[in-house]
Amino acid sequence: MLLNQMKYFVAVVEHNSFTEAAAASFISQSAISQQIQSLEEELGVELLHRKHRSFQMTPAGEHFYRQSKLLLADITKLKRETIQIGESKESQLKIGYLRVYGGLELHEAVAVFSERYPEISLSIINGTHEELYHELRQKSVDIVLSDQRRAFSEDYMNVELVRSEMYAELSIRNPLSRQTELTLTELKDIPCILIATKEQQAIEEDYYKHTLGFRGNFLFAESLDEGRLLVAGNRGFLPIESVGTLPQPVGTIRRIPLVKDQAAITRKYCAFWQKKRSNYYIEEFAELLKELLIKE
Structure with missing residues (x-):
């Protein structure tokens, strides 16, 4: 099974058209049809039930579509993270936290994270909510621990910690x-x-x-x-x-x-970071901090 076949199948389903999916994928309609047919032959099941010029997904097709979406998203994320790490001379995680925060969980999270991932260099700053928000927008920090003062933005990951x-x-x-x-x-x-x-x-x-x-x-x-x-x-x-x-x-x-x-x-206190800059280490640190806060 080729990765491109998964992409073509998802495109056909989401465009609800072989013609539009082919145009969006920059290949001919006959080529995308052949790829879907080849995919069905390899799997030995029908994914799309064709009727004249329309089609419906079979139960197997619905399952394959949902899982393909997840796998393609994971692959895209893997590629992005690999490129980010490869382009950096030293992998870093920059953390911001509220100046008024006085708990011990952040210190423990930093210690545990550093032990698990010694290859990642950590840097930490503190500030007010607005200062941290500015640093996050300017990409001066990767993740911040702060109180919620705005409605959650779709451009950011907004993970409620406590x-x-x-x-x-x-x-x-x-x-x-x-x-x-x-x-x-x-x-x-x-x-x-x-x-x-x-x-x-x-x-x-x-x-x-x-x-x-x-x-x-x-x-x-x-x-x-x-x-x-x-x-x-x-x-x-x-x-x-x-x-x-x-x-x-x-x-x-x-x-x-x-x-x-x-x-x-x-x-409400949350961990915030930009969706476009999300990677494994940011998500791991946020999850670790959340676990420590919940435990207390």
Whole structure:
């Protein structure tokens, strides 16, 4: 069985015409008919039941069509990945993650991946959601771990990793730290501390204020550690999500669940990468990270 025969069969089925399939495949109608006939003779079963100038797929033909589509897609992917690896002097996987993420799963995923695939060089950056989205569009990173803020795009692979609950980290000197849960209304008079670069502060503030409903004033920190120092100094509260294992803060800080209408506020975290640049290693890393997050 030739690979081209599978392609021709799929083309005939999808065009519902030998003539149109032949034109799309850049061969004559008689040639494509002969190829399909030869394929049926080799298999010893009828794939297309011809009736005058029309045809119908037989049950065997339907099965062959579905499996051929999968095999052809796998072959196309294999060719693309092989070319990408062959053209690269060194195979790399560039990973981006949210600056506010403080879990251990990413570290474990990197360690396990590096042990499995020592030939792949890993590089890692962090940033805000918008910074990571920009890097992904510019192809500066291959895959990012980020929160979902947009509708899923058909140009990207959007793999949900985990749904996380939101918390507020507060200094124990703040009276609200004695509560077992908090609403955004109760926090409206306390500055909200966000992790963002100077260039991204306005974007982050707009998202937390108008999309998530946070009120009051905002303070900014460049890193998670810097943000927690502000919390320890009772300068404000830090919104944070329980993505995987989230280590407990120091004793001078309390972490309290955020609720709305008596239900926990949750966010969706995903792995994103461009469909056109998808390959085995990106998919393997995303699956590994998802397994580790689910396990926790």
